[in-house]
Amino acid sequence: MTAFELQFRPSATLIQVVRRFVFDFYEGVLDDPDTVARVALATHELLENAVKYSLDGATELSLGIEEGEGGTREVALRLRNRAAASDVEALTALFAEMDQYPDPYAHYQAAMERGARRRTGSGLGIVRVRAEGEMCMKCSVEGDKVLIEARTQVEPRREA
Amino acid sequence: MSAIALPAVTVPELKAEAVHEGEILVLCLTGTADMRASEALERVLAQVHTEAQRLGVAQVRVDLRALEFMNSSCLKAFVTWISNVRDAPGEQRYSIHFMSRPEILWQRRSLHALRCFAVDLITVES
Numbered sequence: 001m002t003a004f005e006l007q008f009r010p011s012a013t014l015i016q017v018v019r020r021f022v023f024d025f026y027e028g029v030l031d032d033p034d035t036v037a038r039v040a041l042a043t044h045e046l047l048e049n050a051v052k053y054s055l056d057g058a059t060e061l062s063l064g065i066e067e068g069e070g071g072t073r074e075v076a077l078r079l080r081n082r083a084a085a086s087d088v089e090a091l092t093a094l095f096a097e098m099d100q101y102p103d104p105y106a107h108y109q110a111a112m113e114r115g116a117r118r119r120t121g122s123g124l125g126i127v128r129v130r131a132e133g134e135m136c137m138k139c140s141v142e143g144d145k146v147l148i149e150a151r152t153q154v155e156p157r158r159e160a
Numbered sequence: 161m162s163a164i165a166l167p168a169v170t171v172p173e174l175k176a177e178a179v180h181e182g183e184i185l186v187l188c189l190t191g192t193a194d195m196r197a198s199e200a201l202e203r204v205l206a207q208v209h210t211e212a213q214r215l216g217v218a219q220v221r222v223d224l225r226a227l228e229f230m231n232s233s234c235l236k237a238f239v240t241w242i243s244n245v246r247d248a249p250g251e252q253r254y255s256i257h258f259m260s261r262p263e264i265l266w267q268r269r270s271l272h273a274l275r276c277f278a279v280d281l282i283t284v285e286s
Contacts, residue, residue: 012196016173019229037265045232048195105273112277115236116243122198122236132269 002029003064009057010047019044022063026075029065035154039063039075042133042150045125046079052121053091055082055144068153077135077150088141091148094126095139104131164211167203171196176204178211183218185211190226198233205241213252223259224267238274246278253281260286 004025008014023040030036043063050059060080068074083091101107108124108131115123126148130137135150164178164185174197175190187208193201212220224230245253258274260267268286275282 012194016192016194016229034265041229041266044194044229048231048233051195105276108273109276112236112239112273116239118236122232124232124236124239128232128235128270128273132266132273 003062003066005060005062007058007060010051010059012048012051015044015047015051018047018061030075030154032154035075035152038133038135038152039077042077042129042135042152045129045133046077046148046150049125049148050079050081053081053083053087055084058082065154066151068151072153073155074151074153079148081146082144083146085144088144088146091126091139091146092141094123095137098127098130098137104134107131164208166207167200169197169200169204171200173197174200176201178204178208180211180215180217183216184221185215185217185219186221186223188223188226192228193230193234195231195233198231198237201234202237202240205237209241209244212254213248217254219255219257221257221259224264224271225259225261227267228264229266230270235270235274239277242274242278242281246281256282258282258284260284262286 019040022043023036026036026039047061058081062078064076066074066076098107108127111124111127129135129150133150133152135152138149140147161179161181164180166176166178169176173192178185178187185208208220242256245256258271260271271284275284
């Protein structure tokens with residue numbers, strides 16, 4: 001089992017610390033620098049999302065190597081926090097939009113076109129995680145509790 | 161070669177410097193561009209755009225070789241800048257050349273995405 005969980009109130013400074021830790025940790029576990037960089041990027045983007053939209057700041061981050069469908073091995077990244085109803089609605093709409101774009105990069109380009117004219121927020125974070133991070137993304141909501149899961153397939157070098 | 165005055169970046173994690181020589185303006189970013197730096201980066205890129213048009217340069221080179229990480233808010237600042245260049249009248253348009261480091265793996269994917277956004281304007285060197 002190679003997994004860890006952090007419960008904390010992320011700040012910009014702490015996110016940088018966690019991104020570097022995740023990078024260093026998985027560099028020691030996986031024989032795949034590209035996957036390591038993608039997981040670190042996804043961790044950073046999802047934590048920044050939590051800073052912007054968490055109701056109380058509290059965030060649970062868990063990362064682990066798990067068995068995926070068909071016996072593949074995957075890095076699973078999960079982020080839980082509480083969010084305001086309007087942010088939950090926007091997040092749900094974004095995940096629904098993903099279904100309209102089977103090609104993550106087409107979605108990314110559409111989000112960039114939209115983002116170029118946005119005054120606040122980039123609207124790119126989660127879309128970037130899916131495209132650049134090559135992650136399968138899921139979102140589930142229970143009341144004001146949001147769980148975002150991002151998974152990517154890997155070939156692990158060894159178990160820690 | 162002359163230095164270009166840029167808006168102050170008060171975030172210690174990011175440093176921005178620009179110089180102009182002939183038909184080229186070079187913007188060099190060093191450090192980490194995350195949520196703390198996005199507003200400053202927006203101002204820097206707006207100033208680079210203004211100066212590039214004032215000086216009539218043919219190309220702006222963006223040196224990212226010492227940029228450890230860039231988040232989506234800072235990426236969006238680039239998207240807005242590129243969009244402004246793309247939408248400018250022909251005589252005020254210039255090309256954008258990104259200088260990257262292959263070992264910094266996010267750069268390849270992010271710069272590929274930016275290049276797809278304005279394929280006629282952007283080149284990437286690694």
